[in-house]
Amino acid sequence: MSHGFPERLKQLRRQRDLSQVQLAELVGVHYNHIGRYERGESRPTADALKRLADALGVSADYLIEGTSDEAAKAHFEDRELLRQFQEVERLTDEDKHLVKIFLDAFLFKRKVEGMTARS
Numbered sequence: 290m291s292h293g294f295p296e297r298l299k300q301l302r303r304q305r306d307l308s309q310v311q312l313a314e315l316v317g318v319h320y321n322h323i324g325r326y327e328r329g330e331s332r333p334t335a336d337a338l339k340r341l342a343d344a345l346g347v348s349a350d351y352l353i354e355g356t357s358d359e360a361a362k363a364h365f366e367d368r369e370l371l372r373q374f375q376e377v378e379r380l381t382d383e384d385k386h387l388v389k390i391f392l393d394a395f396l397f398k399r400k401v402e403g404m405t406a407r408s
Contacts, residue, residue, distance in 0.1 A: 293355050295329040301345040301352075302327075315344040346371060 325331035
């Protein structure tokens with residue numbers, strides 16, 4: 290694991306306004322483990338890493354590597370919407386295209402409604 294894992298873990302936990310105890314409860318580990326992970330003294334198992342990532346609303350790759358394309362996901366507030374977008378990523382290209390058309394139409398409609406409300 291990169292040197293940045295402990296810092297990313299601590300930063301994400303704080304962004305989510307979670308104590309080490311609360312995060313430990315969500316992940317199913319003793320809170321001492323969270324402290325050791327954040328100090329870089331210990332590494333989570335693959336299973337614990339996945340549960341940490343799920344609890345913090347990011348991918349395990351982001352926790353480990355901090356890839357820039359995962360950074361946006363780390364700041365995504367609406368976890369349900371994030372989960373839905375992650376599911377959409379697994380659809381066929383044709384289905385993804387349909388979802389994009391729907392989203393574009395919906396967002397365009399809202400923008401037009403916003404403009405007409407100000408008139």
